[in-house]
Amino acid sequence: MTNQQGKANRNVPLIWNQSMDRVLINAFVHQQNIGNRVNGSFTSKALENVVKEVSEKFPGVKLDKEKVKDRIKYIKRGFAACYDLFKNLSGFNWKEDLSMWQAEPDVWDDLIKKHPQAAAWRNKPIPNYHNLCILYGADRATLEEAETAREMRDRIRSEQEESRTNTIEEIDHMVLNDEVRLEGYDTPPNVEGRKGAKRKLTLAEEVTAVKKSFQTAADAIAKAAADMVKIQAAADTVKSQEKSPVSKSEIWKLLEELDLNMVELHKAYIFLIKNPEMLDGILSCPSSDLSERKDLLFEMMK
Known part of the structure; x- marks a missing residue:
């Protein structure tokens, strides 16, 4: 066999079937149960063991770590779409013997109206669903919580920035149109005239004084927002470091x-x-x- 022929054989895509998928997923569950998954990632030793276990069950199949990793990633993507759709729905029951979600026809119809992609699961089995929950269910929940916390911090920061900008612009507009008169905002000292009379501040001086005062307040708000983000980040870190008392x-x-x-x-x-x-x-x-x-x-x- 020439080098080119050998290379061509190595690049031939592997055709997976349901039996191979089942053995693959069970092998990953086993590696997780014996501690070969660290911080959500399978160790190199775990991948070697999975390749060995699947190869022993299907001796005619040429496997390596990359093919195993690619296949489990593909399976995970399909599972994630299904898991995220059904995890909090009422009216649906899991039928273990059929490996399918079941519900009354009107319940399915309502779901498909809101999420058209759900139609694919109405009459389609979802093999190995519970073992995939064991592998990736906790990951989906953790990801959702992390995204929610991150979105909350972004929203708070955005709202505070918008509030600060709008407030300053509104005050500028009212002062320039002589709709309000502002006093006591660290205004510069009045200048005395020839007969000791105090002149009024110019419009420009009033606007400058108001901007300075509101900028000080805005800086304080920004600092409070930054402190809140740090506190939330610290809380997220503590939560992520929580460990089970047993393996x-x-x-x-x-x-x-x-x-x-x-x-x-x-x-x-x-x-x-x-x-x-x-x-x-x-x-x-x-x-x-x-x-x-x-x-x-x-x-x-x-």
Whole structure:
């Protein structure tokens, strides 16, 4: 085989099927459970293990890290679109045996009117949905919270800047049109005339004094806004640094002991990862009765 032929074979795209996708996603879940995912990213060792595991199940397939990374990114994009659409909707139920979201026809019709892209999921299965929730559900929630906080800071800064600009322009307009007379804003001393009489400030002097006063106030507002942004950033940092009292694999084992079905287990796992204080409550429960711990978990998830 010539070098050109070898290169051409390496560039032949890999055709993935549902069985391969299922094994791939399960392999990534396993690597996450054993701690080979750090700060949301899979380690190089995790990728090597995934390549090995999928290759063992499909020995005729030529895999490497790049092909594995490209495929899971593609699957994640499709999952993210579906997850963001259905996560907070009422009237929809997940059918595990069909791997589909189900609802009454009028509920589907209303959703499709608001979000036409939802029509694609009306009669289409979503394979491996719960395992993808385990991999990326918490990431979607974290991303949403981060974007919300960032948008809030941008909005506050924009509103304060707009308020400062509009206020100064409105005062300038009223003074220039002699609609108001302003006194006591650090005006320059009056100049005495020939007979000791004090002359009035010129219009230009009044406008300058008003601008100076409002600029001082605007600077104070800007400083307060900057301080608020720093406080929010510090709060975001603290929240991002919150850690679960146990590892993710230990959380999984804890839930398996509660004899949950697969749907309940997946939902509870995502819930406890996102809520470390709730996990601490479960771990601190004085009762050794597993049924009581299970009931407590369901109450928390409500």
